[in-house]
Amino acid sequence: MNFVEEYPDESSCRAKWKSIRDKQGVVCPKCKSTEHYWKKDKESYECKKCGCRQSLRSNTVMHGSNLSFRYWFIAIHLLTSTKKSFSASELQRQLGHKRYEPIWLLLHKLRSVMGKRDGQYELSGIIELDEGFFTTEIPEEEKKKPLKRGRGSQRKSKVLVMAESTPVKDDETPKGGKPRKVNHIKMLVIPDLMAETITPLVEENVSCESMIDSDDSTSYIELKDVVKEHNPQVIKKENVGKILPWVHIAISNAKRQFLNIYHQMDSLHLQNYLNEFCYKFNRRYLGENLFDRLMIASVSYKNQFRCNGG
Ligand SMILES: [Zn+2]
Numbered sequence: 457m458n459f460v461e462e463y464p465d466e467s468s469c470r471a472k473w474k475s476i477r478d479k480q481g482v483v484c485p486k487c488k489s490t491e492h493y494w495k496k497d498k499e500s501y502e503c504k505k506c507g508c509r510q511s512l513r514s515n516t517v518m519h520g521s522n523l524s525f526r527y528w529f530i531a532i533h534l535l536t537s538t539k540k541s542f543s544a545s546e547l548q549r550q551l552g553h554k555r556y557e558p559i560w561l562l563l564h565k566l567r568s569v570m571g572k573r574d575g576q577y578e579l580s581g582i583i584e585l586d587e588g589f590f591t592t593e594i595p596e597e598e599k600k601k602p603l604k605r606g607r608g609s610q611r612k613s614k615v616l617v618m619a620e621s622t623p624v625k626d627d628e629t630p631k632g633g634k635p636r637k638v639n640h641i642k643m644l645v646i647p648d649l650m651a652e653t654i655t656p657l658v659e660e661n662v663s664c665e666s667m668i669d670s671d672d673s674t675s676y677i678e679l680k681d682v683v684k685e686h687n688p689q690v691i692k693k694e695n696v697g698k699i700l701p702w703v704h705i706a707i708s709n710a711k712r713q714f715l716n717i718y719h720q721m722d723s724l725h726l727q728n729y730l731n732e733f734c735y736k737f738n739r740r741y742l743g744e745n746l747f748d749r750l751m752i753a754s755v756s757y758k759n760q761f762r763c764n765g766g
Contacts, residue, residue, distance in 0.1 A: 459533045469525035477755045497762040512621050516567050517754040525559055531562055536746035540713050564728050565761045571731035573753040579620050580663035584700045585670040588615040588707035592723035613723045616644045619702040638702040639740045640700055649675045
């Protein structure tokens with residue numbers, strides 16, 4: 457797609473945004489009716505039932521934003537055409553925008569839409585499950601406390617990682633290839649490693665017909681109650697890559713990518729960076745369609761992103 461040719465100005469972006477909204481269906485925030493008039497002079501939809509008006513941006517990812525449509529389009533284009541990612545300061549430089557904050561917000565809103573879209577997907581089949589520990593900035597309220605070491609450190613954010621991962625038959629494994637094939641993955645920031653935290657999250661994100669492979673940690677003691685089969689096993693450190701290959705490939709790729717792109721990651725926004733990583737990973741074979749997919753997700757979800765991590 458030649459982005460510059462297709463979206464040369466604000467009006468071409470607006471027209472495209474409207475056509476996607478019309479296709480997805482506009483819903484009245486008051487009465488939930490889906491029948492609207494388009495008021496061209498006001499650039500807004502008017503509900504046929506109750507007369508409630510909403511702008512082209514209302515109830516989408518652009519809700520409440522003053523940035524141009526073209527900025528949003530450029531950001532969506534870059535987010536879906538780059539294999540890795542880029543920082544808000546990089547995008548700010550590309551756009552030539554004066555202030556950093558609105559651009560930072562725009563990217564986080566898009567990442568939160570990615571998370572909402574993937575949140576609807578339920579993992580199924582055989583699933584690898586483990587935790588990852590990501591280095592993040594120490595939250596303000598923790599700064600005064602003494603620094604703990606290792607995995608309990610305030611510098612480490614805990615992430616529950618799950619990967620749909622089907623074993624490949626021995627004679628079908630390509631030479632040097634992986635013993636398992638991966639499909640979708642999920643990465644979810646968790647406050648602690650308690651079974652009460654992990655079990656409901658797994659229940660919410662994984663089909664009850666699934667089989668889960670994990671180590672024998674007490675955090676996973678209740679998983680057998682929410683899925684068809686749970687196979688906890690004692691895993692020696694050197695065998696993790698063999699038994700749970702894809703969760704560990706995903707964790708180390710995400711860590712390497714974040715380290716290269718972002719100066720410092722705030723633990724409150726780690727989930728958004730993970731959203732983007734998983735969104736791209738899960739759609740790695742879609743190629744050019746990714747732009748349209750993210751556009752559809754962007755008109756479908758109202759921005760509810762809050763600076764304090766909500
Ligand atoms: Zn209405």
